[in-house]
Amino acid sequence: MASVPAVLTSEWTKIRSVSSTVWTLFAAFAVTVVMGAALSALLNATFDDLSETEQATFDPTFVSFSGTVLGQLAMVVFGVLVVGTEYSSGMIRTSLAAVPQRATFLLSKITVAGVLAFVVGLLTSFVSFFLSQAMLGDRGTDIGAENVLRAVVGGGLYMGLIAIFSMGVAAMLRSSMLSLGILMPFFFLVSQILSAVPGAKNVARYFPDQAGSKIMQVVPEAMGSDPSPYGPWAGLGIMVLWVLAAVLGGFLVLKKRDA
Amino acid sequence: MIEAVGLTKRYGAKTAVDDLSFQVRPGAVTGFLGPNGSGKSTTMRMILGLDRPTAGHVTIGGHPYRDLPNAPRQVGALLDAKGVHGGRTARNHLLSLAQLAGIPAARVDEVLGVVGLRDVAKRRSSGFSLGMGQRLGIAAALLGDPQVLLFDEPVNGLDPEGIHWVRNLMKSLAAEGRTVFVSSHLMSEMALTADHLIVIGRGRLLSDMSVTDFISANSADFARVRVPDDGPEGREKLTASLIEAGGRVMSEPGGALRVTGLPLPRISDLAHGCDVRLWELSPHQASLEEAYMRLTQGLVDYRSTDDAKAGLAEPPPQDPYASLLGAGGLAAPPEPVEVPQDGWYAPPPPVPGQGPGPRSGPSPAPADEPSSAAPAEEQTSKDLR
Numbered sequence: 001m002a003s004v005p006a007v008l009t010s011e012w013t014k015i016r017s018v019s020s021t022v023w024t025l026f027a028a029f030a031v032t033v034v035m036g037a038a039l040s041a042l043l044n045a046t047f048d049d050l051s052e053t054e055q056a057t058f059d060p061t062f063v064s065f066s067g068t069v070l071g072q073l074a075m076v077v078f079g080v081l082v083v084g085t086e087y088s089s090g091m092i093r094t095s096l097a098a099v100p101q102r103a104t105f106l107l108s109k110i111t112v113a114g115v116l117a118f119v120v121g122l123l124t125s126f127v128s129f130f131l132s133q134a135m136l137g138d139r140g141t142d143i144g145a146e147n148v149l150r151a152v153v154g155g156g157l158y159m160g161l162i163a164i165f166s167m168g169v170a171a172m173l174r175s176s177m178l179s180l181g182i183l184m185p186f187f188f189l190v191s192q193i194l195s196a197v198p199g200a201k202n203v204a205r206y207f208p209d210q211a212g213s214k215i216m217q218v219v220p221e222a223m224g225s226d227p228s229p230y231g232p233w234a235g236l237g238i239m240v241l242w243v244l245a246a247v248l249g250g251f252l253v254l255k256k257r258d259a
Numbered sequence: 260m261i262e263a264v265g266l267t268k269r270y271g272a273k274t275a276v277d278d279l280s281f282q283v284r285p286g287a288v289t290g291f292l293g294p295n296g297s298g299k300s301t302t303m304r305m306i307l308g309l310d311r312p313t314a315g316h317v318t319i320g321g322h323p324y325r326d327l328p329n330a331p332r333q334v335g336a337l338l339d340a341k342g343v344h345g346g347r348t349a350r351n352h353l354l355s356l357a358q359l360a361g362i363p364a365a366r367v368d369e370v371l372g373v374v375g376l377r378d379v380a381k382r383r384s385s386g387f388s389l390g391m392g393q394r395l396g397i398a399a400a401l402l403g404d405p406q407v408l409l410f411d412e413p414v415n416g417l418d419p420e421g422i423h424w425v426r427n428l429m430k431s432l433a434a435e436g437r438t439v440f441v442s443s444h445l446m447s448e449m450a451l452t453a454d455h456l457i458v459i460g461r462g463r464l465l466s467d468m469s470v471t472d473f474i475s476a477n478s479a480d481f482a483r484v485r486v487p488d489d490g491p492e493g494r495e496k497l498t499a500s501l502i503e504a505g506g507r508v509m510s511e512p513g514g515a516l517r518v519t520g521l522p523l524p525r526i527s528d529l530a531h532g533c534d535v536r537l538w539e540l541s542p543h544q545a546s547l548e549e550a551y552m553r554l555t556q557g558l559v560d561y562r563s564t565d566d567a568k569a570g571l572a573e574p575p576p577q578d579p580y581a582s583l584l585g586a587g588g589l590a591a592p593p594e595p596v597e598v599p600q601d602g603w604y605a606p607p608p609p610v611p612g613q614g615p616g617p618r619s620g621p622s623p624a625p626a627d628e629p630s631s632a633a634p635a636e637e638q639t640s641k642d643l644r
Contacts, residue, residue: 089343
């Protein structure tokens with residue numbers, strides 16, 4: 001039985017020894033921070049043009065995470081590549097010959113990559129928050145304010161969960177290209193569009209990204225968004241359920257299918 | 260010790276491996292031979308627990324692979340040379356594998372030296388040639404100093420020096436008492452490396468015996484007989500006489516006769532009996548390659564056809580012989596069957612008191628043998644496909 005610490009060490013070596021890890025995680029960080037800061041500056045300058053409801057529910061914390069919409073895509077790429085390159089390179093056969101226990105293999109991989117994504121997400125979240133608050137000036141908020149710290153840490157959790165969800169999907173589909181082809185349009189377009197369509201939005205608010213992003217809001221119904229039937233933690237819980245389903249699906253595929 | 264019992268793998272309607280049972284013993288190099296697509300790699304993957312058998316099971320040292328405690332320390336495998344993340348350096352690739360089994364990093368540098376990749380250890384493997392990839396795969400197999408080693412086509416892409424090295428490596432690993440299981444589609448390679456042979460075709464076991472036994476059971480020893488070229492009469496007379504005595508006669512391109520099924524003294528006696536002089540009567544032994552080709556000739560999945568280049572080439576000039584034959588002047592004289600240049604080998608002669616070995620496959624003789632009644636029947640290699 002390959003011991004769990006041994007598999008974790010090995011997965012860490014695998015992750016740190018490919019350049020795609022550095023690039024995707026750096027992109028997730030940079031895109032989220034830069035876009036969040038830029039939108040904060042823009043909203044601050046054009047605050048008077050916002051509608052009354054938007055002004056009334058102005059959420060400086062949520063605004064600083066505007067970059068997440070794009071930054072999460074880099075996290076998706078990171079998660080997909082961590083699992084998908086095992087298949088595209090054929091490394092999966094070497095890996096599974098070395099770790100015949102499928103559960104140990106997949107869970108170790110997801111743990112290492114998930115923790116890394118969470119740490120980077122947390123860093124992104126804090127930098128994004130403080131930079132954006134600086135941009136917002138007087139309209140900004142403070143990390144000590146009620147629920148703000150929850151939202152900022154939640155931003156890191158959200159990034160980590162997005163990465164793990166992508167790993168689960170990649171393990172189910174066993175292909176980087178296929179996974180990216182489904183996840184990228186889903187998170188970037190489908191989810192965003194459906195959440196704006198009346199009727200469809202009742203379903204779309206249970207999508208992992210829509211539900212999970214509630215954790216980053218401090219003001220309820222932030223920026224004129226619709227009221228939702230669940231709170232921030234319940235929203236994150238819905239996202240966690242999605243993630244668990246994806247990982248379980250990935251595990252079952254790995255266990256049942258021939259490598 | 261690897262033991263397969265009734266191993267079967269189906270992909271939909273296609274049966275890749277069909278009721279395969281064999282044992283691979285320690286202390287010897289066991290060659291695993293078969294044409295492309297005969298199920299060698301599928302069998303290897305099932306041994307390693309990567310593919311689940313549809314029926315039957317395979318164990319290593321009594322355990323199914325997935326249940327082996329610390330598998331990398333017991334079994335080393337080279338499956339495909341390109342099974343490496345191209346962006347990772349050779350050393351990091353091996354290091355990640357070593358860490359799985361608690362193998363110290365110093366061992367990584369050791370095996371890199373053994374396979375001759377020390378100079379490129381820090382280079383990304385995407386830039387590796389196929390031969391370097393094979394060496395990296397072999398290094399991964401050797402990493403845990405395992406007692407059981409599996410190599411799938413290890414000499415693919417290696418240069419002659421590398422092939423020589425792999426050959427000696429296999430032998431020395433076996434000499435240390437390890438179980439070495441090597442697949443190949445090259446009989447000539449196995450003849451030099453293996454002590455024992457397991458031959459499969461279309462997923463079925465064709466032969467499981469030592470290399471020496473394999474040769475004697477499958478080789479079609481034949482006699483080459485050459486008669487004076489002073490006319491076809493002597494040749495025809497001798498051919499008729501040999502066939503009558505139960506031999507099989509084929510004519511070789513050079514005009515000599517290839518006789519199977521009769522001992523040399525008997526051929527000499529028959530020639531004397533019908534008053535034909537012999538210029539040559541020599542014994543020949545088929546190579547291992549021939550024995551293998553004969554065994555698998557009916558079971559090759561991917562056989563090339565003639566490239567007719569239809570519509571691509573100018574129509575060839577009129578065949579001068581066609582018009583000659585068309586004139587009807589020449590009736591084809593009775594002739595023994597031509598020996599095809601390649602692609603077909605005579606079935607082995609029946610050996611009295613000794614079976615042809617555990618050959619459960621269909622009879623590897625798809626073509627008509629020259630019937631004794633009509634030795635003159637003209638056959639071309641095209642008919643034999």
